[in-house]
Amino acid sequence: MKVDLFSDTHIHTSLCRHASGTMEEYVRGAIDRGLTRLVFLEHLEEGINVSFRTWLTEEDFDVYFEEGRRLQQRYGEEIEVGLGVEVGYNPDCTDRILQRLAHRSWDRIGLSCHFFKVDGCEEHLNVLSKNRRTIDIIERCGPNRLLSRYFSTLTEGVRRIPANVLCHLDAGLRHQPNLQLEKSHWEQIDILLDEVKRAGMALEINTSGYKYRGLPFPLPEIIALAAAKAIPLALGSDAHSPSEVGRYFDRIPALLG
Numbered sequence: 397m398k399v400d401l402f403s404d405t406h407i408h409t410s411l412c413r414h415a416s417g418t419m420e421e422y423v424r425g426a427i428d429r430g431l432t433r434l435v436f437l438e439h440l441e442e443g444i445n446v447s448f449r450t451w452l453t454e455e456d457f458d459v460y461f462e463e464g465r466r467l468q469q470r471y472g473e474e475i476e477v478g479l480g481v482e483v484g485y486n487p488d489c490t491d492r493i494l495q496r497l498a499h500r501s502w503d504r505i506g507l508s509c510h511f512f513k514v515d516g517c518e519e520h521l522n523v524l525s526k527n528r529r530t531i532d533i534i535e536r537c538g539p540n541r542l543l544s545r546y547f548s549t550l551t552e553g554v555r556r557i558p559a560n561v562l563c564h565l566d567a568g569l570r571h572q573p574n575l576q577l578e579k580s581h582w583e584q585i586d587i588l589l590d591e592v593k594r595a596g597m598a599l600e601i602n603t604s605g606y607k608y609r610g611l612p613f614p615l616p617e618i619i620a621l622a623a624a625k626a627i628p629l630a631l632g633s634d635a636h637s638p639s640e641v642g643r644y645f646d647r648i649p650a651l652l653g
């Protein structure tokens with residue numbers, strides 16, 4: 397199993413309103429850590445109803461590209477800077493998502509799914525959130541069933557959205573107490589990976605998992621399954637502050653063996 401240990405392909409900035417630090421601070425952080433490549437992967441969502449927006453507007457993306465191009469010029473000798481997007485799949489808005497993706501020239505498109513519509517809730521539910529109220533609602537909805545829906549929605553997203561990499565595959569419901577992957581979930585993961593392979597996408601090893609559970613997203617067994625299917629792997633810190641660039645990358649050689 398091989399992965400580029402000097403390339404952090406999943407970085408956020410204060411533009412998404414739940415991360416801190418300017419784009420330039422992340423670039424400097426990456427240079428300080430000896431990385432040769434950094435890819436910003438900012439949040440794009442469509443049709444999500446929540447009280448606080450945690451993604452970029454089209455105007456924000458204009459700023460993002462302008463500043464990103466400036467940084468590519470300024471730091472190009474020291475590091476390669478990519479301007480990508482982490483697109484949240486929303487089955488209700490696929491056409492609009494496809495239009496927005498086609499409208500810009502991304503260096504990388506990462507696919508994920510954070511938000512779900514659930515019965516009895518006006519707002520979408522962020523299934524990656526550690527908010528107490530969200531965890532309680534998930535508990536009421538049935539975490540097993542929701543996790544199953546998370547995997548099937550990602551699979552549908554892989555089929556419909558042209559992306560380069562699938563992000564944090566098993567991070568859904570990550571704060572749910574006592575939730576274990578069941579046999580049926582593993583079957584879904586197998587199908588999902590087959591779709592990733594068919595689509596020519598890579599699988600992300602997201603090192604933010606080390607902070608939450610001492611293991612990456614996805615689990616080492618899933619990474620091994622992907623490698624056995626000859627799916628390329630890519631490393632991403634999912635940094636939401638400049639100090640998190642390249643976090644836990646030193647653990648990866650031992651993980652991949």
Ligand SMILES: [Zn+2]
Nearest residue numbers: 408412414439
């Ligand atoms: Zn984020």
Ligand SMILES: [Zn+2]
Nearest residue numbers: 406408482634
């Ligand atoms: Zn992210």
